[in-house]
Amino acid sequence: MLLEGKKLLITGVLMDSSIAFHVAKLAQEQGAQVVLTSFGRTMKITSTIAKRLPSTPPVVELDVTDQEHLDTLAERLGEHVDGLDGVLHSIGFAPQGAFNFMEGTFEDVSTAMHASAYSLKALAAAALPLMGEGSSVVGLTFDAKYAWPVYDWMGVAKAAFEATNRYLARDLGPQGIRCNLVAAGPIRTTAAKSIPGFEAFEESWDDRAPLGWDVNDAVPAAKACAALLSDWFPATTGEIVHVDGGVHAMGI
Incomplete structure (x- = not known):
């Protein structure tokens, strides 16, 4: 199996329609041991959704903007892996x-940057004591090369997120740790629902995608994440893999 014996930390499981949920599901089906994170009022939501996975994983509290949570993450994860x-x-x-x-x-803007860009470095650094050669950090982005309708400062934060990935790849590479991103097309997730006017993406994406696009199907993006978390990309780092039906390669 693709992830046999792997131990994975997965953030962002809030709905069973989310990419993160499907990564956790695929990971378990492919032989991995999974630990989830959540925090505050969403802990209960994540714990409930976790029961829909093939095997119910532990849920560790982590607010990536809380330095105490980050400082103690490795120790608290040590209770499970x-x-x-x-x-x-x-x-x-x-x-x-x-x-x-x-x-x-x-x-x-600073709130968006902290939670959505700097947090990639913060999470990687917090998990670093438990990672070693061959480990993989994978993040989810929404292609930041363009000025999208309605995305605004979140688009700027995603550009910073993508740059953060490249610097992480540089600094963690000597330890044998890979850092890559998956640029997914629009999926109807919790994050999407929080963006006013996000339907503008949903309505046009399928028409523009050579392969077509289903905003209700998170599995293709999840499969790409699972592949990057596996040993099948041993010499790939600092990369952005597009899982968007091909929209990124098309003109108007």
Whole structure:
């Protein structure tokens, strides 16, 4: 099996329609041991959704903007696993003000940057004591090469997120740790629901994608994450794998 014996930390499981949920499901089906994270009021939601997985995994509290949570993560994970072979970053947040580019305040923007970009480095650093050669960090992005409708400062945060991935690949590569991203097309997830006007993506994406696109199907993106968490990309790092039906390669 693709992930036989792997120990994986998976963030962002809030709905059974989410990419993170399907990564956890695929990982378990492919032989991995999974630990989930959540925090605050969403702990109960994640714990409930976790029961829909083939095997109910433990849920560890982690707010990636809370330094104490980060500082104690490796120790607390040690109660469940003796090491980590992979980490999935499926985290993003921006205040509503960040979805208005011209009127968004720096406070809105800094919150988005902290939770949605800096958190990739923060999570990787927190998990680092449990990772070793051959480990993999995988994050989820929404292609930041373009100025998308309605995405605004979250798009800027994703550009920073993608740059963060490249720097992580540089700094963790000497330890044999790979860092890659999956740029997924629009999926109807919790994150999508928080973006005003996100339907604009959903309505046009299928028409523009050479392979077509189903906004209700998170499995293709999840499969790409699972592959990057496996040993099948041993010399790939700093990369962005597009799972968007081919939209990224098309013109107008």
